[in-house]
């Protein structure tokens with residue numbers, strides 16, 4: 001038994017056994033029990049039990065045990081009592097973590113407990129222990145990890161979080177970098193809002209802190225051996241990721257808004273939210289290629305596509321060194337909770353034939369799916385509850401606490417690189433406008449949108465913090481905002497200089513022979529005929545088995561039967577279907 005495990009189900013006999021073991025050899029029991037028994041022994045020496053007196057030592061050890069139970073409860077249930085929702089009061093859960101629920105009282109607050117060793121602060125008062133637990137588990141970050149069954153993973157995370165109170169003090173230059181990313185994220189959306197009135201853009205406003213978080217992953221990835229990042233994401237915030245992180249030129253996006261023609265003859269539709277993009281970013285002398293996969297409107301369908309691309313890269317170019325290829329999937333809260341394909345995809349995540357060495361999942365949890373509040377949209381407590389299926393840790397983070405978000409992003413990256421399993425970040429935020437800016441969110445969410453209307457955006461919240469802490473002056477902040485606005489104005493001017501859009505083909509360097517699909521006029525029949533010679537050539541090639549391999553007799557017979565069809569010029573439906581695929585593959589891949 002391990003004191004760091006389930007103290008809730010304390011078995012007194014087992015503890016007595018452990019105590020006997022400890023007495024024989026203190027090193028033979030887990031560290032946490034060692035501390036616990038040291039406290040117990042101390043209490044016995046200090047307050048020996050005299051005949052006829054009540055046992056102080058027993059009382060002390062009972063209290064030590066109670067504090068241990070409290071610590072375990074914070075680790076397991078602390079996430080239910082966090083301040084992670086920037087715009088709503090959280091639902092209430094019971095029992096709470098109040099000390100009274102653990103047989104402790106106010107009189108115990110200033111008593112010292114050996115149990116403090118368990119969370120790395122040594123012997124400490126209950127007041128200090130509770131303060132430390134509150135800081136670690138119940139502020140802007142709620143973490144679910146105790147369901148993971150591998151003790152070494154749980155311990156690693158626990159120590160990381162408890163030793164740091166789940167935060168990191170950032171140097172000034174990093175804080176300014178974060179501020180700049182927020183200025184770009186909010187400034188870009190605001191510019192689009194005013195310049196292209198009423199046009200759909202699936203604004204990121206309310207959830208902008210995903211941009212500095214992704215920036216942290218991308219810029220630090222190199223230090224953890226990442227060479228490629230594959231991102232799969234839907235509509236929300238896609239334009240922001242493309243421009244501010246992947247450096248797609250602002251002018252190009254503005255031209256797409258002005259609905260001008262592509263140089264290629266493809267139909268203009270929802271193209272700008274669905275196209276893929278590739279770029280390379282350099283940071284501290286390392287470069288990482290980033291690929292944003294194309295995606296259809298069908299939510300979450302991009303998940304397996306992103307995984308497939310990452311797996312192909314691992315197989316073809318990185319010799320299955322999982323650390324080199326990092327998949328990131330960005331979800332909406334309604335989509336991840338509702339779409340079955342999410343479950344299907346993550347079930348592949350640990351299978352030898354499919355795994356990609358762990359995915360960082362980030363949920364843009366704006367608490368609404370189209371028009372529906374999360375309370376009417378799902379039965380699970382969290383939108384991320386599917387994470388438990390594969391025993392992946394989940395960090396729920398208040399999107400208004402930017403530094404917490406960046407800290408979690410970095411921790412998730414380190415975790416993924418160390419254990420090569422999935423990890424989830426649930427970014428608790430809100431959606432400033434309607435689903436696509438054209439609809440009125442107040443029709444279905446009037447109260448929420450009254451709160452949102454008065455709420456400061458993440459950029460301004462962070463700027464106020466940095467101004468208050470003398471990291472930057474208000475004037476410097478205003479200048480940075482104005483400077484970015486000027487960059488956008490210049491890009492807009494540039495966008496007007498050409499009326500043609502040059503589309504970058506996704507993976508143009510890797511897939512040289514694949515072109516854009518041609519627009520098909522369905523009124524006319526499409527010519528799919530191929531010559532008889534090509535037909536025979538393809539048929540022979542798909543009915544021959546490689547000679548250097550062994551096959552079951554049944555397989556050999558099946559192939560022989562198909563090969564006979566060529567001789568007899570008599571084909572069945574199954575062969576017909578295979579020939580259709582073969583002719584299409586030949587035509588599209590090797591035109």
Ligand SMILES: Cc1ncc(C[n+]2csc(CCOP(=O)(O)OP(=O)(O)O)c2C)c(N)n1
Pocket residue numbers: 236297298299331332333334335336339364366368369370431435
């Ligand atoms: C499979 C599928 N079902 C339904 C839709 C229609 N649809 C488009 S966006 C949306 C709401 C998505 O909400 P959420 O996942 O929370 O993302 P948000 O837009 O709030 O960022 C729905 C239902 C769709 N595109 N795909």
